[in-house]
Amino acid sequence: MFAIICLFLQVKIIMTMKREFSFLFAIICSLNITAQQVSGSESVTLKLTAPDAHQVSVNWQFQDIAMERDSAGCYSVSINGLEPNFYTYYFTVDGIRALDPANPRTVRDLGNIFNYLIIGNGIADLMRDRHVSHGRTEQIWYPTSDGRERRMSVYTPAGYDKSTADYPVLYLLHGSGGDELAWIELGRAVQILDNLIAENVAKPMIVVFPNGNMYQDASPLCYDISINGKIKWSDRNTRLSGKFETAFGDIINFTESHYRVDKSKSSRAIAGLSMGGYHAMHISHFYNQMFDYVGLFSPAIATMYDPNTTNTPNAKLAFPVNEQTPDVYRNVERDLAKQFGSEPKLYYISIGSDDFLYPENVQYRTFLDKNKYPYLYIETTGGHSWDNWRKYLIDFLPRIFK
Amino acid sequence: MFAIICLFLQVKIIMTMKREFSFLFAIICSLNITAQQVSGSESVTLKLTAPDAHQVSVNWQFQDIAMERDSAGCYSVSINGLEPNFYTYYFTVDGIRALDPANPRTVRDLGNIFNYLIIGNGIADLMRDRHVSHGRTEQIWYPTSDGRERRMSVYTPAGYDKSTADYPVLYLLHGSGGDELAWIELGRAVQILDNLIAENVAKPMIVVFPNGNMYQDASPLCYDISINGKIKWSDRNTRLSGKFETAFGDIINFTESHYRVDKSKSSRAIAGLSMGGYHAMHISHFYNQMFDYVGLFSPAIATMYDPNTTNTPNAKLAFPVNEQTPDVYRNVERDLAKQFGSEPKLYYISIGSDDFLYPENVQYRTFLDKNKYPYLYIETTGGHSWDNWRKYLIDFLPRIFK
Numbered sequence A, B: 001m002f003a004i005i006c007l008f009l010q011v012k013i014i015m016t017m018k019r020e021f022s023f024l025f026a027i028i029c030s031l032n033i034t035a036q037q038v039s040g041s042e043s044v045t046l047k048l049t050a051p052d053a054h055q056v057s058v059n060w061q062f063q064d065i066a067m068e069r070d071s072a073g074c075y076s077v078s079i080n081g082l083e084p085n086f087y088t089y090y091f092t093v094d095g096i097r098a099l100d101p102a103n104p105r106t107v108r109d110l111g112n113i114f115n116y117l118i119i120g121n122g123i124a125d126l127m128r129d130r131h132v133s134h135g136r137t138e139q140i141w142y143p144t145s146d147g148r149e150r151r152m153s154v155y156t157p158a159g160y161d162k163s164t165a166d167y168p169v170l171y172l173l174h175g176s177g178g179d180e181l182a183w184i185e186l187g188r189a190v191q192i193l194d195n196l197i198a199e200n201v202a203k204p205m206i207v208v209f210p211n212g213n214m215y216q217d218a219s220p221l222c223y224d225i226s227i228n229g230k231i232k233w234s235d236r237n238t239r240l241s242g243k244f245e246t247a248f249g250d251i252i253n254f255t256e257s258h259y260r261v262d263k264s265k266s267s268r269a270i271a272g273l274s275m276g277g278y279h280a281m282h283i284s285h286f287y288n289q290m291f292d293y294v295g296l297f298s299p300a301i302a303t304m305y306d307p308n309t310t311n312t313p314n315a316k317l318a319f320p321v322n323e324q325t326p327d328v329y330r331n332v333e334r335d336l337a338k339q340f341g342s343e344p345k346l347y348y349i350s351i352g353s354d355d356f357l358y359p360e361n362v363q364y365r366t367f368l369d370k371n372k373y374p375y376l377y378i379e380t381t382g383g384h385s386w387d388n389w390r391k392y393l394i395d396f397l398p399r400i401f402k
Helices: A122-127 A189-198 A248-258 A275-286 A332-341 A358-370 A386-399 B122-127 B189-198 B248-258 B275-286 B332-341 B358-370 B386-399
Strands: A015-017 A033-038 A041-049 A056-060 A063-066 A074-082 A085-093 A096-098 A106-109 A112-119 A136-143 A149-156 A169-173 A206-209 A268-273 A293-297 A346-352 A376-380 B015-017 B033-038 B041-049 B056-060 B063-066 B074-082 B085-093 B096-098 B106-109 B112-119 B136-143 B149-156 B169-173 B206-209 B268-273 B293-297 B346-352 B376-380
Touching: A041 A056, A041 A085, A041 A112, A056 A074, A063 A074, A085 A122, A085 A386, A085 B096, A096 B085, A096 B096, A106 B106, A112 A122, A122 A189, A122 A386, A136 A248, A149 A189, A169 A248, A169 A275, A189 A206, A189 A386, A206 A248, A268 A275, A268 A386, A275 A293, A275 A332, A293 A386, A346 A358, A346 A386, A376 A386, B041 B056, B041 B085, B041 B112, B056 B074, B063 B074, B085 B122, B085 B386, B112 B122, B122 B189, B122 B386, B136 B248, B149 B189, B169 B248, B169 B275, B189 B206, B189 B386, B206 B248, B268 B275, B268 B386, B275 B293, B275 B332, B293 B386, B346 B358, B346 B386, B376 B386
Parallel strands: A015 A033, A169 A206, A169 A268, A268 A293, A293 A346, A346 A376, B015 B033, B169 B206, B169 B268, B268 B293, B293 B346, B346 B376
Antiparallel strands: A033 A041, A041 A074, A056 A063, A056 A085, A085 A096, A085 A112, A106 A112, A136 A149, A136 B136, A149 A206, B033 B041, B041 B074, B056 B063, B056 B085, B085 B096, B085 B112, B106 B112, B136 B149, B149 B206
16 A cells, blocks of 8 residues: 555645644644634634645535635635534635545535534534444345345444344434435434443444435445436435335345344334435334334425425315325325324424424424324424434434333 | 535536446536547546636546646546556646546545546456345454454355355455555455355355554544544554554454354465555464465565565575564464465465565565475566555455365
């Protein structure tokens, strides 16, 4: 590996965070990232040495921020008032996206690569790799009843291999455009699980991360699925086709036959974000005696509704059915009645007040209220983002399998 | 995941390769990658729309190549005469490294992120994800005898979970600066294994990818190990300390107690590249009755020699020992005699003719010849690079466990 030293890196790779070192470096441009905390509020200074560039900005959490150039061609910006959290960013140099040469930590969202920083303590600590007992993470292929091999990720908790006990299982579903790697890469699910289990805040559990895009056997980074040369990260037709929900038995069967699993209802949970919330909602009423714990994180609910009443909070709930309606959506109200009739231990809904799916979630809760179906509702600030989904996972995990 | 659409991507994500599509697109700048084949010789055209940039080049396989700008601000370059292979590249835009917005496929080497393309058929097909039966890949933590938890990757082949058979194990070691992810990320080991096993060219086997850096418990991307703010990808002192070799029993013990393993000598193999070749050489003579198959890919041998004779092909081999010499290096000639006395089925050495480690490998082979220790020697073109290591793995796998 001697041959791989990058010859063209113009900036020294130096990174520091105040909490992780006992000293601070002098702030020169070669020190690219400096994170500081002033009474609970975090700040970060990002720097890029780019003497030949004409315009440099940083995209910080999807917001472009201009960077100032000094006489030596060092661009910098300080961002203040940050809460402890997991943050993503990238630079734009003369119109072209560039990663931070000072920060080797990157994460993918769809086909885009971002740098990330975990800043501060508290909730941010739960997203870090820490020296606790670790679970195992694997990518495994399961056979489907229609003869395909599809990939999913599976987390088994620390102690699983030494134990002879049966474990509860959480099925954790990604959103539109995600895949079986999304919760692991962007969701920090492995770190969150390791840390909450090590702290005895969450029960040791197996977590299964399926791929909810039925036109894919695995992430498009594995098998290239391109349409006119453009990678197909998501497909509206298949994601709402009911096929994933109907075929979910394949995933449960494989999990329960390949891992030491407690097969009782009280040891099964299903949760998902956005499209995955839609999937979790439908799977849990379709398999209505299977799951004692259901988590809907910023769930997409809209397509359940009569288009005429969408976005009207007090509209009458409707589940229109026509000849094309897939089985799983055919008897939603009847199946929900069966699901709530058997009293799930937790039906959890969380959403941010700025989420564009907020109105249809009001409609859904109105329906649940009207039918006296009990649920736990968590409303946060913020919108439809991983910022919220990581927090919802951290909030949800301690509540299940108790 | 609706919120994560990249707002600032100036170039459409379009990628095509002639072999994977039945048609070719018109070559406009928004079509960034075009791969073509003319009678066995591959070519690739790379394009980047960067109207605000002043200088754009591509670093293709560690070589900088200028790109030409057209009147619309589209930079492009064609590279011809390519063999089928796995290729890495990145752009440099006004002095700053940038990934290709048209290609979401990236791979990490140390802290540097590269785009990659797999071009052509033949050997390149073995590096692709193909629709064959797949093995499982996992990251797992094992306890060490000195009380640490260290991470390794493990591949179990297709059919492992359904079978009740015991499997042979290959321990596959990375080079200096690598970690437990290197063979999986840069080495395409999972794809190569899946494909060769599916073709019945290699035996189904378990492959264990340890972390050979004893100062790390896991990749520095997991636990941040920084010195003065600089991530410590490698450490010369600990990598030649003999600690990894001596403690290798921890890895074997864990593997043989957690997987269904054939524990006979004829079902154990060890191989490694560069520093990993050094490790494999020393581990296999230290545990000299354990491995019937040994693979040294571009191995570092130098430190075995008397410094006075290094790089002199005909120099007398010497294993200098002083008070600080670790146990594992204390009786190298005696242990090699024991190892070869029990007649390993394969002692494999491969190296490129341009490798800077070539002279010391001549010395080592001279020593083996003198002692009539049989080995298989494969010499290729090229140097100390992943290009060769992937090929050596493809060449080595069919030769073991037969």
